[in-house]
Amino acid sequence: MEGTFSTVSTPALVAEITTLAGHLNAGNARFLALIAELDRRRGWAKWGVKSCAHWLNWKCGIGLGAARE
Numbered sequence: 340m341e342g343t344f345s346t347v348s349t350p351a352l353v354a355e356i357t358t359l360a361g362h363l364n365a366g367n368a369r370f371l372a373l374i375a376e377l378d379r380r381r382g383w384a385k386w387g388v389k390s391c392a393h394w395l396n397w398k399c400g401i402g403l404g405a406a407r408e
Contacts, residue, residue: 393406
């Protein structure tokens with residue numbers, strides 16, 4: 340990917356980075372809200388796992404420590 344953006348102006352690059360950061364933050368907020376609802380419903384329990392953190396580790400590849408937080 341190196342050099343792919345070499346012709347993009349610095350202001351355009353900054354605009355793209357900040358726009359993408361906003362999209363990532365919005366996606367993370369939605370992701371956390373969905374997880375909160377899954378946990379509220381105990382939706383993870385039907386797979387026989389111990390907790391929502393264990394489900395996140397198994398299904399989403401998130402480390403148990405991070406999932407617990």
